Amino acid sequence: MNADMSAAYLRRDPTVLSWFDGFWEDIENVDNWKGLKHSWQRSRIVQMLLHITEQQGQQSPITLQHIKDLGQEDCFAVVAGQQPALGGGPLYSLIKAAQCVALCQQLQSLGVKAVPIFWCASEDHDEGEANHADFLTEDGEVSRINVPFDKAGSSLHFQSASSWWPTLIQKLENTFGSAIGQSWFNKCEPLADESTGHWFCRLLSHIFSKQGLICIEAYQLRPLWHPHLTHLVDHWPSLPLAKRRKEIMDAGYADSFGGHLHEPPLFLDEESGRTPIKGLATKKHTNWQQHVNQEAISTGAGLRPIVQQIALPVLAFVGGPGELHYHSFLGPAYDAFKVPKPLFIPRSQISIISPKVRKKIAAWQLQPDQIVPDMPPPILASMNQQVDDVVNNIGAQINQLTQIPINDNDLKVRVDTGHKQLNKALQKLQQSLERAKRQQQQLPPFGGITQYLFPRGNRQDRVVSLSQALWLYGPGIGETLVNQLEAIQPGAHQFISL
Secondary structure (H helix, E strand, O other): OOOOHHHHHHOOOHHHHOOOOOOHHHHHOOHHHHOOOOOOOHHHHHHHHHHHHHHHOOOOHHHHHHHHHOOOOOEEEEEEEEOOOHHHOEHHHHHHHHHHHHHHHHHHHOOOEEEEEEEEOOOOOOHHHHOEEEEEOOOOOEEEEEOOOOOOOOOOOOOEOOOOHHHHHHHHHHHHOOOOOHHHHHOOOOOOOOEHHHHHHHHHHHHOOOOOOEEEEHHHHHHHHHHHHHHHHHOOOHHHHHHHHHHHHHOOOOOOOOOOOOOOOEEEEEOOEEEEOOOHHHOOOOOHHHHOOHHHEEEOOOOHHHHHHHHOOEEEEEEOHHHHHHHOOOHHHHHHOOOOOOEEEEOOEEEEEOHHHHHHHHHOOOOHHHOOOOOOOOOOOOOOHHHHHHHHHHHHHHHHHHHOOOOOHHHHHHHHHHHHHHHHHHHHHHHHHHHHHHHHOOOOOHHHHHHHHOHHHOOHHHOEEHHHHHHHHOOOHHHHHHHHHHOOOOOOEEEEEO
């Protein structure tokens, strides 16, 4: 059994909620957060973020103010994160950043000093997730570009953005032609020797400059948690984590970490490659760190949320279903290292509908939220009832073949083969008749509509590259998303027209 933990969380399943510090609505209880204390290095955080944003060239007045605010004890961060990828990655990365901004604006209206931060997980080295981008046409067709990175096995903050940029621009031009955001996006060309991670941070910082989003790459914050490295290894809570894992799996949920939390997930992150540091469970109280490049030590998914809390005063974390799943395992680690748990905020989902597709949906007298994946087209009025009756009778006669007892194996094979061929021919006839009905009523193909709303059976934001949205609609889509996300609940889905 592999139950849907995200759905269980949203319906307030008590077992699932016991693995988190409450439900997302608890963030509105402002008094719970005003007294939150921890020994964060706030002055150093400010200095580091000022330096990072200066390097990005994205120090808008509100961004600078947000950074300075983090130096105050009553200011907290709302964080969203994602690894960078060719073209920026899926649309949900842009939505995460927008939701982070929207949540901060809501908290600020309640009197909480809240600052939006995007944690760019450029320490990730999974090339299979990052070296491609998918694009969706208004006919529902999905196509992909794939560009191998120059440095196989290395993290994304070592991978050049210039290596995939020409292929991306050519694909956007060939697929969508001239568009509102074309000129602006072309100006986002990577700088000389700019990494994929740095390019992504610079892009998001520009899109949300008016909202003061701070974008940082995970490796840049290592100085804030590296002094705790020995303590993290020596006091890794293997047994409590194993107990939590058993609770989760006994409840019917999958193991996000494949049983690999018996020791802290650490990696040696060098330009030549990112490799796991093995055997840490047996290296407690030793000088193992002296034999590696300490500045290159990075974390895996099981430790990343903990060092995030050590490094930054994070109040809430915006994440998707996968992130919610692995956060459920980590409560014992938060407790062991006495760092505040962030309140988990489920990522909302946005599907963008172009005016052309909106007209197609209206022609079928439907609303977008009435359409589900793989939905057959609505039944249309018959053009000739006698023809329809004969076709239906043919289908019934064909299916009778399977009900005849046949002892001769050769005859049975021939009948089964013929049955399949007849059904295929009948299906072709039925499709042709339905197409004639649709054309008579001047209706667009229905399959293209469902494929546009659910490419590969998924919501758009899980498939479509955010570069497509920026090409088609320009950087103003960032503010549009923020406004939309302020109006819907976390974890909800919304169709928007642009």
